[in-house]
Amino acid sequence: MARGAPGVRAVALRIATGLAAGVMLALLALPLAALLLRVPPERMLARIGEPVVLAALRLSLITSLAATALVVVLGLPLAWLLATHTFRGKRALELLVDLPMVLPPTVAGLALLLAFGRAGLAGRALSACGVTLPFTTAGVIVAQVFMSAPFFIVPARAGLASVERRYVDAAATLRADPIRTFFHVLLPLARPSLLASVAMSGARALGEFGATITFAGNLPGTTQTMPLAVYLALQTDLQAAVTLSVMLVILSMALLLGLRAVPTHALWRPSDAARASR
Amino acid sequence: MLRAHLDRRLGDFHLSARLEAGRAETLVLVGESGSGKSTVLRLLAGLLRPDAGRIALDDTVWFDAAAGVELPPWRRAVGWVPQDYALFPHLTVGENVAFGLRSAGAPAQATWLAVRRTLERFGIADLAARRPGELSGGQQQRAALARALALEPPLLLLDEPLAALDVTTRRSVRAELRRLLESLPCVTVFVTHSPAEALVLGDRIAVLEGGRVAQDGPREELLRHPRSGYVAELMGLNLFRGRVVSRAPGGVARVAVGGATLMAMDPGTEDEVFLLVDPREVTLHLGSPAGSAQNLLRGAIAEIVPEPPQGDRLRVVLASEPPIVAEVTAQAVAALALRPGLEVTAAFKATGVRSYR
Numbered sequence: 001m002a003r004g005a006p007g008v009r010a011v012a013l014r015i016a017t018g019l020a021a022g023v024m025l026a027l028l029a030l031p032l033a034a035l036l037l038r039v040p041p042e043r044m045l046a047r048i049g050e051p052v053v054l055a056a057l058r059l060s061l062i063t064s065l066a067a068t069a070l071v072v073v074l075g076l077p078l079a080w081l082l083a084t085h086t087f088r089g090k091r092a093l094e095l096l097v098d099l100p101m102v103l104p105p106t107v108a109g110l111a112l113l114l115a116f117g118r119a120g121l122a123g124r125a126l127s128a129c130g131v132t133l134p135f136t137t138a139g140v141i142v143a144q145v146f147m148s149a150p151f152f153i154v155p156a157r158a159g160l161a162s163v164e165r166r167y168v169d170a171a172a173t174l175r176a177d178p179i180r181t182f183f184h185v186l187l188p189l190a191r192p193s194l195l196a197s198v199a200m201s202g203a204r205a206l207g208e209f210g211a212t213i214t215f216a217g218n219l220p221g222t223t224q225t226m227p228l229a230v231y232l233a234l235q236t237d238l239q240a241a242v243t244l245s246v247m248l249v250i251l252s253m254a255l256l257l258g259l260r261a262v263p264t265h266a267l268w269r270p271s272d273a274a275r276a277s278r
Numbered sequence: 279m280l281r282a283h284l285d286r287r288l289g290d291f292h293l294s295a296r297l298e299a300g301r302a303e304t305l306v307l308v309g310e311s312g313s314g315k316s317t318v319l320r321l322l323a324g325l326l327r328p329d330a331g332r333i334a335l336d337d338t339v340w341f342d343a344a345a346g347v348e349l350p351p352w353r354r355a356v357g358w359v360p361q362d363y364a365l366f367p368h369l370t371v372g373e374n375v376a377f378g379l380r381s382a383g384a385p386a387q388a389t390w391l392a393v394r395r396t397l398e399r400f401g402i403a404d405l406a407a408r409r410p411g412e413l414s415g416g417q418q419q420r421a422a423l424a425r426a427l428a429l430e431p432p433l434l435l436l437d438e439p440l441a442a443l444d445v446t447t448r449r450s451v452r453a454e455l456r457r458l459l460e461s462l463p464c465v466t467v468f469v470t471h472s473p474a475e476a477l478v479l480g481d482r483i484a485v486l487e488g489g490r491v492a493q494d495g496p497r498e499e500l501l502r503h504p505r506s507g508y509v510a511e512l513m514g515l516n517l518f519r520g521r522v523v524s525r526a527p528g529g530v531a532r533v534a535v536g537g538a539t540l541m542a543m544d545p546g547t548e549d550e551v552f553l554l555v556d557p558r559e560v561t562l563h564l565g566s567p568a569g570s571a572q573n574l575l576r577g578a579i580a581e582i583v584p585e586p587p588q589g590d591r592l593r594v595v596l597a598s599e600p601p602i603v604a605e606v607t608a609q610a611v612a613a614l615a616l617r618p619g620l621e622v623t624a625a626f627k628a629t630g631v632r633s634y635r
């Protein structure tokens with residue numbers, strides 16, 4: 001009896017694990033399958049050429065590329081600072097960087113409106129310079145930057161911090177100033193995780209909805225990105241909505257697969273060193 | 279000429295050391311792990327800032343806390359070889375060696391000529407296109423040395439360069455390294471925990487103990503006149519501190535060491551003296567020895583340790599008063615059936631006890 005009990009428990013545990021995993025996978029896979037099976041491919045191909053669809057696709061690609069580029073250019077120095085320095089108020093700064101990840105997007109959109117809107121905190125100064133963000137394509141980009149930045153900064157910081165100190169030290173003794181060390185040692189060694197971070201934030205920018213519609217509105221050709229177009233089409237034309245959705249799924253999948261294709265030899269594993277010293 | 283006075287606190291640890299080494303000289307820093315050896319190298323390289331002190335190489339001041347001078351590491355001319363070499367894994371061996379030259383702004387053509395020359399000098403020209411991960415430990419060590427020396431730095435810092443190698447490679451690489459160090463025109467600071475390496479490679483040896491220099495001097499000086507129990511232990515010698523009680527004719531003196539009295543060579547007039555006994559001068563006996571040895575110490579064997587370089591010799595540690603170490607052959611250990619716990623008598627002559635102030 002006492003001997004049988006652990007066996008029974010092990011079997012029960014295995015069944016429970018399998019069941020939970022199965023339900024989880026079904027939850028993830030079923031909606032995707034429903035989406036892909038809803039409209040026959042030839043019908044879908046025919047609809048891709050429609051001006052509304054094309055405009056949304058074009059706008060989505062342009063804004064999310066621009067947003068990702070901005071996030072990398074502006075976020076990399078911050079990620080480096082957080083990875084390599086300790087200073088007062090660092091905790092607060094980290095919290096600030098993390099916040100958009102947990103903030104409801106509509107709340108973020110409202111906050112952006114209050115900051116950069118015509119009567120907003122920084123909006124008056126901006127419009128004095130002739131810059132208007134709300135309900136413009138630039139506004140879409142700002143919303144995407146706001147929402148996707150942490151998806152780059154947080155993992156990029158971890159990637160930079162994981163580069164072993166000894167490589168940076170060795171570079172310093174080899175006449176390399178911090179800038180040369182950053183570009184020739186830190187960046188290449190952190191490359192795999194940096195590329196993954198770029199892909200994550202790019203995907204987040206591509207899928208951004210709530211903050212965009214609140215801050216930039218839903219103007220076809222100007223601020224109507226693909227996720228917005230999907231939402232709008234849903235009210236009138238289910239087939240168009242599905243077509244747009246499938247395209248988004250394909251784009252996101254391409255990003256994920258591109259990520260997987262990052263050559264693994266770019267990764268430095270400690271086991272390589274162990275093998276070499278044997 | 280390197281002159282350094284280093285002071286640095288790291289938590290509870292306090293490093294405070296004065297070091298000097300001449301041109302073309304190898305200064306070996308020897309000490310146990312945690313004695314501050316690697317910290318000294320990091321301070322010299324500029325990877326760590328001293329709380330106080332001064333570092334100068336020839337006429338160039340690299341650091342002076344009082345004068346507010348601090349050169350960053352990339353402006354100091356050091357070659358640094360850390361314990362695990364830290365070769366850049368994303369670059370080939372050739373690119374690793376070229377890295378410093380490129381940082382210093384050498385043109386591409388000159389760089390590659392210098393790289394090839396350096397690789398050839400270290401016998402790894404055929405590995406130029408390989409990545410560090412594909413090299414053996416010994417090859418990595420050579421590549422790291424080549425990288426550090428490609429810029430011909432006036433100061434070379436080596437942090438346990440042999441520790442990562444297996445035992446068989448280590449011996450041949452040590453001989454190779456010794457020839458290299460003898461040929462180098464620069465000041466070398468070599469860190470090790472191995473007294474054997476220190477004795478083979480060091481012109482000068484500084485013994486670090488708990489962040490302090492316990493003793494510093496030419497190799498011969500440390501071997502002949504160790505001044506602390508720790509230094510003597512590192513050198514594998516018995517050292518006692520005693521007081522001259524009386525002086526006998528024939529150049530011999532009676533010296534009180536703790537509760538015991540030892541016969542030693544007459545040190546002269548001093549009354550507080552060091553007594554040095556080479557463990558090879560000490561013989562072990564089960565009963566009373568018949569010979570002419572004036573010094574007899576009886577005690578139980580605490581432990582028997584093989585002496586690594588000569589596998590047939592063993593060090594027998596005796597819990598006598600004062601404790602003493604004898605170095606005997608494996609045959610003697612077998613013949614006397616020596617084992618821990620056995621009571622034996624250690625015997626050595628007065629002429630085998632050197633004394634100095």
